Amino acid sequence: KQEVTQIPAALSVPEGENLVLNCSFTDSAIYNLQWFRQDPGKGLTSLLLIQSSQREQTSGRLNASLDKSSGRSTLYIAASQPGDSATYLCAVRDSNYQLIWGAGTKLIIKP
């Protein structure tokens, strides 16, 4: 059974720092992995989608990597800003086409 874990559950860093959020999964047989951002009480915003054949995707200050063999994905945020404060979730599309979610990492960027 596929399980997705995001550690740490919460992270607080000063503005301007580069940071990495982690997402690990137990079964490497996946179709893709998607990173989302969620502001408090709001819906989810899609950040990046990485197909199983890809190693990384980039959008602006965000870079997501995927290593299927080790069951890991990272979301790299460059030059963090207070507006980046949110909860970041990853979701894996497993071999049964089900979307399996992590519990998220709550990120706080201190001005």
Place this chain on the structure above:
Amino acid sequence: ETGVTQSPTHLIKTRGQQVTLRCSSQSGHNTVSWYQQALGQGPQFIFQYYREEENGRGNFPPRFSGLQFPNYSSELNVNALELDDSALYLCASSLDQYTGELFFGEGSRLTVL
């Protein structure tokens, strides 16, 4: 191109009542899925509709039901509301029923008293 829109944004119901939540999918998207998100947790999959047919369901009882219309908009109906149904209900649309990128609406916050 409009994104995914949901209504209402907030609502309050009492135990035993019924509720209908609505979702308009992103233009051109034929697949809609619904999720329940309790506070501080990740989304839980309720069900998915593709071209007006339910083609996937999570671990939710039959009192959670849905519809998808020819224009690909969708409804989530919950009967006999329970206190534990209080949550944020999220609708997502995608181009591909199997592996498509999901685009979410802002959600409907349901409180059951």
